[in-house]
Amino acid sequence: MQTRSKNRKEQIISVAMDLLQTHGFENFSYLDIANRLAITKASIHHHFPKKEDLGVALCQAIQDWHEVEFRKILLANISAQQKLDTYINANLRYACGKNKICPLSSLQVDIASLPTAMQPGLKALDEHELDFITQVLAQGRQQGEFNFAGETKGQAMVVVLACKAALQYSRVHGDDIFEQTMAQIMTLLGVTSIAQTGLQQTG
Numbered sequence: 500m501q502t503r504s505k506n507r508k509e510q511i512i513s514v515a516m517d518l519l520q521t522h523g524f525e526n527f528s529y530l531d532i533a534n535r536l537a538i539t540k541a542s543i544h545h546h547f548p549k550k551e552d553l554g555v556a557l558c559q560a561i562q563d564w565h566e567v568e569f570r571k572i573l574l575a576n577i578s579a580q581q582k583l584d585t586y587i588n589a590n591l592r593y594a595c596g597k598n599k600i601c602p603l604s605s606l607q608v609d610i611a612s613l614p615t616a617m618q619p620g621l622k623a624l625d626e627h628e629l630d631f632i633t634q635v636l637a638q639g640r641q642q643g644e645f646n647f648a649g650e651t652k653g654q655a656m657v658v659v660l661a662c663k664a665a666l667q668y669s670r671v672h673g674d675d676i677f678e679q680t681m682a683q684i685m686t687l688l689g690v691t692s693i694a695q696t697g698l699q700q701t702g
Contacts, residue, residue, distance in 0.1 A: 506540065507538075508544065508546045510536055511532060511536070511543055511546055511547070511553070512553075512556055512557065512560050514532050514535045514536060515527070515532055515553055515556075515557055516557060516560060516602060517599075518531055518532065518535075519557060519602050519605050519606070520599035520600055520601075520602050520605055521598065521599055523605055523608060523609055524554060524557075524605065524609045524613065525609050525612055526604060528575060528672060529543045529544070529550070549614075550614070551614030551615075551616045552616075552619060554606075554613065554616070554617040555616055555617055555620055557602070557606075558606070558617060558620030558621060558623075558624060559620065560601060561602050561624055562620070562623065562624055562627065563630070566627075567625055569627075569628075569631040569695065572585050572586060572631075572635070573634060573635070575629070577646050578639070578642070578644055578681030579636070579638040579642060579645065580639060580644050580645075580690060581637050582635045582638075583632075583635050583636075583639070583658070586631075586632070586635070586662075587662055587681055588681075589701060591662055591663075591666070598670065600663075600666065600667060600670070601663055601666065603621075603625070603628065603663075604663045604667070605664075606621050607621070607625075609625050615624075628659060629652070629655055629656060632655040632658055632659055633651055633652045633655040635655075636654055636655050636658070636688070637651045639688070644690065645688045645689055645690060646688075646689030646690075647687060647688045647689045648689075653685075654670050654688070657684075657687065658684055658688075661680055661683075661684055662680075662681070662682075662684075665677045665680035665681065668680075
């Protein structure tokens with residue numbers, strides 16, 4: 500019985516995550532989730548009495564995903580440029596999917612109206628992702644793969660914001676705008692010929 504209840508809770512979070520990425524947190528209801536799962540709204544309230552409880556669970560689900568995937572990348576025996584490429588072209592796009600936006604970006608859009616209980620989780624998500632990219636850029640700079648001006652954390656912020664904005668724009672203007680933005684990011688990072696050669700050889 501406990502396993503069944505856990506599975507139902509995971510199903511609710513999964514459907515809510517999909518709705519978050521396609522509609523935004525403020526634009527879906529428990530009825531939408533109930534219709535998707537063919538259950539009653541009471542079943543959802545049993546696990547998440549208020550929508551903000553569900554919102555906190557969504558933040559935690561994103562955090563759990565970040566911790567697993569970011570750790571894999573950081574521990575991988577590949578160049579910093581390849582780690583950044585994995586984030587951009589695999590993990591980030593996978594998180595967004597077709598006709599979806601990054602769940603973290605979706606929450607940020609609704610920041611002014613999000614319940615207070617969700618604010619700490621959202622802030623922690625932002626900081627975790629930024630810290631991850633900062634580590635990747637710091638490694639690349641130390642190893643001579645990147646040659647960019649300014650502070651590493653500031654540059655990491657530019658990378659994260661550019662990636663997510665480009666994904667948003669690509670929904671309207673097509674994938675070319677994403678590719679062009681990423682190419683410009685590599686230029687701003689001052690990707691060296693050594694790093695490019697290494698990436699080509701392992702690709």
